[in-house]
Amino acid sequence: MNYKTLTLTLLLGLATHTSLQAEEMMSHEGHDMNQMGDMQQMEGMKEGVMTKGIITRIDEANGKVGIKHEAIANLKMPPMTMVFRVADPALLKDLKVGDAVRFHAENPAGKLTVTAIQRG
Structure with a gap:
């Protein structure tokens, strides 16, 4: 394996890993935000928002x-x-x-x- 091939392989691996991490973080953030929004909406219904x-x-x-x-x-x-x-x-x-x-x-x-x- 030459230097260019090794560098390209490492960069592609890093890009894939970073992309998967970002996707996982976004799905968790979105999930948390949805739960928070649902909780606020349920609280609003209980309180009968005026x-x-x-x-x-x-x-x-x-x-x-x-x-x-x-x-x-x-x-x-x-x-x-x-x-x-x-x-x-x-x-x-x-x-x-x-x-x-x-x-x-x-x-x-x-x-x-x-x-x-x-x-x-």
């Missing part, structure tokens, strides 16, 4: 409420004004148009639903 908004309309008869809201993190929804169903019409009791609120919304069966709401 979103700020302003009541724009109340329709107690149909169990709906209009809210101009900030981004809803758990639904990955940007800020906007929209109408939500309410899980329980009693949630609308004592609320009026113009109230600042904090609420939690979910999307069961494709129907955006407020599951908790409070003034604030």
Whole structure:
């Protein structure tokens, strides 16, 4: 084996080893990050992450409420004004148009639903 062949063999071996190490590290990092994201999302669900908004309309008869809201993190929804169903019409009791609120919304069966709401 001459010097060039030996050098090339060593470099290829090193490149392959380094590439495998990098790939292994990335898969572990990604796994850890996914676990952390899952944990944060589960904590958010347990805590019922609240979103700020302003009541724009109340329709107690149909169990709906209009809210101009900030981004809803758990639904990955940007800020906007929209109408939500309410899980329980009693949630609308004592609320009026113009109230600042904090609420939690979910999307069961494709129907955006407020599951908790409070003034604030």
